[in-house]
Amino acid sequence: MTATLRLARPARSGRSRPRRGAALAALAAAVAAAVVLSLAVGAQALTPAEVWHAIVGPEPGAQATAIVRDLRLPRTILGLLVGLALGAAGALTQGHTRNPIADPGLLGISAGAAFAVVIGIQLGADALTGYVWFAFAGALLASVLVFGIAAGRQGGPTPVALALAGMAISSLLSAFTQAMLLADDASLNVFRFWVVGSLSGRDAGVAAQVTPFIAAGLLLALVNAPALNALGLGEDVARALGQRVFAARAVGVAAIVLLTGAATAACGPIGFLGLVVPHAARALTGPDHRWLIPCSALTGAAALLAADVLGRVVVRPAELQTGIVLAAVGAPFFIALVRRRRGVVQL
Template identity: 50%
Template structure:
């Protein structure tokens, strides 16, 4: 999807009004879908529940197994919404900042870097506090982002979209192998984090959510504040600089917000992939390429996708569960292959 320069519309042109209506309808539809996803997430799972059980669980009752199941699903649903929104916004920002349609926290190795840092901290430094997981995850995500960009910048031509995608894929594989090498000889660590490696929200608790919420909030605010800068970067570095934009500063700030979101989300839910790839591309068709609309709408879309993916993982293999990271991979891998095969998807 190539970036297009802004076009001047003639007086009375209906295109802005048409886009405006489409955006409003799209936002309303996503809000309705999110409400439906929340209801499904609270209602469906390994145990069937009634409306009375749902009401009791919402009131905090755990007197019966069904109401206790509902009470456990509530923080799980909240975490799925937050993580889905964070990953979708991070993917949108990374695609805009790098002008790379293949950019995604998982594909670029950022989630893998956060995961490797957390596992290393647990295995060798005895990390046990969720807040330390978050800080460690953000440091790992930042280090991975720097490493991928450095590798992708080697040689002539600098950091092209294809080089960044290849460098990210190689780095992600390397981080995954290193993580496995650390975990396999350490049974006690492996037992705790073998499901976390896949990515899931099943262990959500409100104390954990409250600890990660400030980091997600800061990252989201930074990304939303970068919307206008991302619109300018989409015109190309030279034209953006000609318009007075500080290209490197804008790219650094936007990427920093995405790294905070990736690190925090990975710390609490594991390295969930493809949400940041699928959602931005789908929603560009709905609201266009203006990041002032695309970023908040991507947050809604990511929340819907991850919440529904979690519901699917709970239902299709009852009474067992399929971790949400596997479900998003099944959705995102074919999308990624189709995206790579499109010849014109070389830069945003």
């Protein structure tokens, strides 16, 4: 039992803790640098002095003030929140399903959000702030349905049952979504701008709406981390260590729903981030979720903001959507990561 306890708490060595702390500090610095770039870089070139004065001492009517405070600052805040949410949700999803190629959409969250957005469009929700509530409600209902199906009669959901139920519900809801869109061209024209995944066009109101859900999800994720370490050893071992498996799964799924539901509602489905980020963070921290989850969150924030900045400059003065940039960059990065660090994908 002593050996088992050491496995369940893998971050006790005096040498590994400073290394992980340094990695966490480096990621925080990377996020700060990405925030600065997001405020400074765009279609309109601004000097660092102009950006600074627009934030701390804006001049009424100045062009730099309008660009930074009204456009780039809300976009940067939203990108920071969504990146934190998707990074942490990716680590939780891979941990709870014990599937190294799982992403937050595996639990039906993205499909549920998309289905509800189409319903909202057909009911007359013509503002992005209106889509947020429909998308979040759809993500929540789909995830509850997946969790209920996976729980079955065995007293709790297993990783395989969660993955299979999520795939089934995602396929079903995607089919319903496509059927509704094919029958209504107007809904299709509105929906396609949401589904591509983007930070552009979102004002400060969107970030304010999703902030409480993301904050609650991050808190639940950190609370769930010790239990997830035990669950990684197998459910029987986790029970022997005193863990309540059903409660741990429920808290983890609730955190995933809050984080991914809010992120998807705000920006649309953004792929690859929740899949790739946990592997990159795991290379720095190892499998201990007490370190992996915060490092994944910071990596996700830095990666999403960097992708958004890249999308602004590669086709300037036009703009490439963030979801497209992440798909283009994330796929080869993930392939290279798997080929070079085969041990990283072991959960």
